Structures are given as structure tokens and as C-alpha cells.
Amino acid sequence: MPKRIEMVIGGHGGQGVILAGQILGKAAALEGKNVVQTQSYGAEARGSLAKSEVIISDSRIGFPAVRKCDVLVAMNRESLDRYLPLLRDNGILIVDSSIGKIPKVEAKTYNVPAVETAKKAFGESLFANMIILGTLIKITRIVSVESMERSIKESFSEKTLETNLNAFRKGSQLI
Amino acid sequence: MPKRIEMVIGGHGGQGVILAGQILGKAAALEGKNVVQTQSYGAEARGSLAKSEVIISDSRIGFPAVRKCDVLVAMNRESLDRYLPLLRDNGILIVDSSIGKIPKVEAKTYNVPAVETAKKAFGESLFANMIILGTLIKITRIVSVESMERSIKESFSEKTLETNLNAFRKGSQLI
Numbered sequence: 001m002p003k004r005i006e007m008v009i010g011g012h013g014g015q016g017v018i019l020a021g022q023i024l025g026k027a028a029a030l031e032g033k034n035v036v037q038t039q040s041y042g043a044e045a046r047g048s049l050a051k052s053e054v055i056i057s058d059s060r061i062g063f064p065a066v067r068k069c070d071v072l073v074a075m076n077r078e079s080l081d082r083y084l085p086l087l088r089d090n091g092i093l094i095v096d097s098s099i100g101k102i103p104k105v106e107a108k109t110y111n112v113p114a115v116e117t118a119k120k121a122f123g124e125s126l127f128a129n130m131i132i133l134g135t136l137i138k139i140t141r142i143v144s145v146e147s148m149e150r151s152i153k154e155s156f157s158e159k160t161l162e163t164n165l166n167a168f169r170k171g172s173q174l175i
Numbered sequence: 176m177p178k179r180i181e182m183v184i185g186g187h188g189g190q191g192v193i194l195a196g197q198i199l200g201k202a203a204a205l206e207g208k209n210v211v212q213t214q215s216y217g218a219e220a221r222g223s224l225a226k227s228e229v230i231i232s233d234s235r236i237g238f239p240a241v242r243k244c245d246v247l248v249a250m251n252r253e254s255l256d257r258y259l260p261l262l263r264d265n266g267i268l269i270v271d272s273s274i275g276k277i278p279k280v281e282a283k284t285y286n287v288p289a290v291e292t293a294k295k296a297f298g299e300s301l302f303a304n305m306i307i308l309g310t311l312i313k314i315t316r317i318v319s320v321e322s323m324e325r326s327i328k329e330s331f332s333e334k335t336l337e338t339n340l341n342a343f344r345k346g347s348q349l350i
Binding site for chain 1: 200201211236263
């Protein structure tokens with residue numbers, strides 16, 4: 001992977017893409033990396049779209065916004081359609097399998113049944129964000145599993161921590 | 176206030192400036208505004224510095240990063256020194272009174288005893304972030320008190336909600 005990695009995670013409001021970006025960003029910061037994590041709300045993220053950007057770099061981050069991303073995670077159809085133009089050629093595309101047919105692109109594409117697995121394993125689609133983070137880390141190795149789990153532990157209350165941690169671990173087994 | 180408002184909140188790690196930015200951003204989104212909220216971690220935010228940017232606009236936010244800010248909130252000396260050059264002339268500067276002497280600037284300056292009040296009223300300096308948000312909203316009226324309180328309610332668990340809400344209300348009385 002390049003020294004500066006730019007990522008976009010998109011989904012509909014309530015799918016926890018903002019939290020996913022925050023947890024990923026925090027994990028990278030735990031490893032001493034430079035991180036800029038941005039979330040957009042409102043009409044900016046049109047309708048019910050939510051968008052989370054994460055830039056991770058070993059060196060100083062000059063320009064703090066994503067122009068072209070190396071990795072795009074799309075949790076729903078709308079975010080795929082909207083953010084696909086941001087993905088650079090030969091980037092990595094991770095989509096939830098509920099999206100259905102994916103346009104042909106010059107990207108390494110992974111179809112992950114995150115929402116389906118969340119419903120089946122935990123009875124709640126809302127854990128799909130941790131599942132897809134597990135898959136993302138397995139594929140990209142942007143940060144270590146240890147840093148991710150530490151960041152997850154710092155992000156949830158005791159009540160929901162175990163399920164979120166299990167969801168993250170399950171995600172790494174889907175690939 | 177102009178149609179596009181750019182804010183920077185800075186402090187040391189643990190002062191909750193990132194959470195403050197998130198709560199402010201969410202409140203503006205609740206009002207149907209476009210919001211981009213960015214946090215920087217790591218050497219990017221040098222040493223233990225934490226930086227939260229919030230851009231609020233009635234229209235589409237083209238450039239998603241702060242170049243010059245209209246409002247700077249500095250919770251500690253380091254963030255004041257580091258981010259003061261970002262504040263535009265005739266902007267608004269809000270500093271915690273623990274910082275001490277403030278350089279002379281072309282800005283409307285407010286010295287707020289947020290940390291001191293948090294310690295005295297709640298026995299914990301960590302509530303200073305909600306206090307200074309209360310002051311910020313009283314001064315700037317960027318979003319309504321109602322939207323802020325709704326955003327605060329969505330951001331804390333039952334256990335700490337009341338204290339955070341009280342801290343926010345206390346902040347508006349300091350000005």
C-alpha cells in the first residue's frame with residue numbers, strides 16, 4: 001500500500017459508517033500514524049447518505065480531504081453510485097452483497113455479505129459496520145488487528161462491546 | 176454571521192474537543208444545514224494536540240477543509256499558539272481562562288473560565304468542553320440551543336447525560 005492511504009466509507013444514515021471511520025482512524029492514530037477523519041452530514045451527503053473519509057499517512061498530511069480514494073467501502077447502492085467516481089484505477093472496492101449487480105470497474109472488488117451476516121449472527125443489521133471493518137482490515141492490513149480491537153474497546157460501552165468485537169472478528173473470516 | 180461558517184476547536188487530548196466538534200456538527204445537521212466535521216490525530220495534531228474542524232453551510236460545501244476560520248476555540252495554550260494564524264481578521268476567539276495572557280489580535284476575544292467552572296461545579300475538568308460549547312452557542316448563535324441539547328442527548332449515555340447537559344447550560348451563563 002502507498003504511504004498515504006485515502007478511504008471513503010459510504011452508506012445510509014444509521015449504518016454506522018461514521019463510527020466505522022472514527023474507529024479506523026483512532027486505530028491508526030494508536031499506531032503513531034497521522035490521521036484525518038472527516039464526516040459529512042446534511043444535503044452534503046445527499047438525502048440519507050452518510051460519508052466518512054479516512055486519510056492515514058506516515059508523514060504530514062498536507063491536503064486534508066480525499067480527492068481520489070484507494071479504498072471505497074459501499075454499504076448501499078446509493079453510496080456506490082455516488083462515490084465510485086472517487087475510486088482510483090486499481091483501487092480496492094468493498095461492497096455489501098445486498099447491493100446486487102456492481103458496475104464493471106478497474107478495481108479489485110470484494111462482495112461481502114456484511115448486512116446478511118449481521119442479521120443472521122447477531123439479529124441486527126446494525127453490526128454490519130464492524131463486520132465490514134473486519135473484512136477491510138483483512139484485505140488491506142492498513143492497521144493491525146490489535147490496534148483495531150483496542151480502538152473498538154475504547155469506542156463502545158460494556159453492554160455492546162462484545163457483540164461489536166465479535167462482529168469485527170467475523171468480518172475477517174468472510175474473506 | 177456569513178452563510179459558510181468555519182470553526183476550529185483545539186485543546187490537548189482528553190479535553191474532548193473532538194466530541195465537542197461532533198456534537199456541534201450533529202446539531203447543525205439536525206437543522207438541515209450542510210456540515211463537514213473533521214478531526215486530526217497523530218503528529219498531524221502534534222504531540223498531544225487535538226483539533227476539530229466544523230464547517231457549517233446553508234449551501235453545498237465545495238472545499239471541505241478550513242482555510243481561515245471565523246471562530247477559534249482554544250482550550251489550551253498550545254492550540255492557541257498553533258491555530259491562531261488560522262483565525263481571520265475580525266473573527267471570534269474563545270479561550271479558556273487557564274491559558275493566561277492572550278496575544279493582541281484583531282478578533283473579538285472571550286476569556287471563559289470553562290476548565291475552572293467544570294472543576295468547581297462538577298468536580299471534573301473534562302466537562303469543560305460542554306461548558307465552552309454553551310458559551311460558543313450563546314456568543315455565535317450558529318445553531319439553536321434546542322438543536323444543541325438534542326444533539327447532546329443523542330451523544331451521551333444516560334449515566335453522564337445530565338451532567339453534560341448541565342455543563343452546556345452553565346456555559347451559556349458565563350457570558
